[in-house]
Amino acid sequence: MPELVVTAVLVEGRTKSEVARDYGVSRRWVITLVQRFLAEGEAGLQPRSRRPRRSPTRTATALEDQIVAIRKDLDRHGHEAGAATIAAHLIRRHGASPAVSTIWRILTARGFVTAQPHKRPKSSYVRFEAAQPNERWQVDITHWPLADGTDTEICNWLDDHSRYCLASTAAAVFTAPAIDAAYRATAAQHGDPAGVLTDNGAVFTGRYRGGGRVALEVTLHARGVILSHSRPYHPQTCGKVERFHQTQKRWLATQPDPTTTAGLQAQLDRFAAYYNTVRPHRALGRRTPTEAYTARPKAAASGIPLIDGHFRVRHDKIDSNGKLTLRHNSRLHHIGLGRRHAGTPVLVLVHDLHIRVLSTSGRLLRDLILDPSRDYQPQAST
Incomplete structure (x- = not known):
């Protein structure tokens, strides 16, 4: 259609307003096409990009290069290198930073961001x-x-x-x-x-x-x-x-x-x-852990020993050598009771290091405080 518009004006001698009305375009567009043809010939009628010749708000190339350099440095040292982390580093250096979305677009354009599979939405997590x-x-x-x-x-x-x-x-x-x-x-x-x-x-x-x-x-x-x-x-x-x-x-x-x-x-x-x-930590609003750790008063233990009712009760039988085997703090200990009790069914009551061994009839066979440094707990000498 550009060729028809130009022909109607320059060859047929019709007015620009008339041509604009007949072809359903603006008078300004008719004037532009005629000017381009007179200046460039047929080439002036080819479609042109609408991209602006300059973009005043575009991120400076030097800043883009700095964003990429920070990304590479963080990656090289094995640190978290997302767009928000880079923004935090820029704020520390210069007091300002482009938007996180802008940094992400720059990294994507430079080939640092790859598509991720669909993940579970964050709203589904209980934090x-x-x-x-x-x-x-x-x-x-x-x-x-x-x-x-x-x-x-x-x-x-x-x-x-x-x-x-x-x-x-x-x-x-x-x-x-x-x-x-x-x-x-x-x-x-x-x-x-x-x-x-x-x-x-x-x-x-x-x-x-x-x-x-x-x-x-x-x-x-x-x-x-x-x-x-x-x-x-x-x-x-x-x-x-x-x-x-x-x-x-x-x-x-x-x-x-x-x-x-x-x-x-x-x-x-x-x-x-x-x-x-x-x-800078994402979960801390880009503060460091030290900043978060020192920002509030610290909680403390009560200092009062907790009674947790952690008593062990077990049924066992004294072995042929007159001993019982008991595990404490992931270590086995042997408790001597005497060969005279070999084969006797017993009830063992344990509370931390305090151990009591009773027969099934309720007779106390031994009451001792376990020595954690010894594998064998000998009977008391008589």
């Missing part, structure tokens, strides 16, 4: 968060290999309210006493919390194994700290520390493989320092 620092600590153990493939365990303690990494410790293996020692060291630095949340690992609780209370349970109950556990096979309850494992391992994967546990511990210390004081 909880402690109202104060030290109101609840989460603790869990994960694994990381050394350079030679040797498996190493990492025990992480995380504050539920602030996501503050209270402690991150590497060891060949964590026993129940080692977990108790780790808690005591962490509490000495940060104070006893009001509560501790763990999974159902044997180093955290003996409730499902008939082994009495483990060392951590005894310490927490004595200090008035409420101990709670996730339900079996439901790691989402301890989701904050589980998510911390992922963030920590993503960073470790970018580091040289440690050859010793001490080398791994040095890496964990560096990561905890960055995580607590530098990394």
Whole structure:
């Protein structure tokens, strides 16, 4: 149609208003087509892009390059590198940042964003968060290999309210006493919390194994700290520390493989320092965990020993050597009763270290305080 409009004006000599009326276009468009033809010939009538020659509000190329550089640096060091995190870093550097949506579009255009499968909507999750620092600590153990493939365990303690990494410790293996020692060291630095949340690992609780209370349970109950556990096979309850494992391992994967546990511990210390004081956390409104941990008064344990009614009652039979076997704090102990009682059915009452052994007729055969340092508990000398 542009050719017909130009022909009607220049060849047929019709007025521009008349041509605009007959062809159903504006008079301004007729004038534009004629001017383009006179200036450029046939080429002037070809369709042209409507994209503006300049865009005053477009993000400067230098700023786009800086956004990409931050993304690459965060990725290279194994840190969270989403658009909101980049915006937080820009605000720290310059006091201002483009909108998160703008950063996301820039990253997409530069090829840093790949399509994700449809995920479960966030509205379907039931989220909880402690109202104060030290109101609840989460603790869990994960694994990381050394350079030679040797498996190493990492025990992480995380504050539920602030996501503050209270402690991150590497060891060949964590026993129940080692977990108790780790808690005591962490509490000495940060104070006893009001509560501790763990999974159902044997180093955290003996409730499902008939082994009495483990060392951590005894310490927490004595200090008035409420101990709670996730339900079996439901790691989402301890989701904050589980998510911390992922963030920590993503960073470790970018580091040289440690050859010793001490080398791994040095890496964990560096990561905890960055995580607590530098990394802006999405769940904290882009504050760091240290900022969130120090922003409110801290909760504390009651200090009053908790009576939890954790008494064990078991039916057993004295073996042919006159002994009973009892597990305490994940360790087996043998209690001497004498060969004269071999084969006798008994009732064993256990409350922490206090143990009473009775016959089925109610006769007290032995009353003792278990010595955890000894495998065999001999009879009292007469």
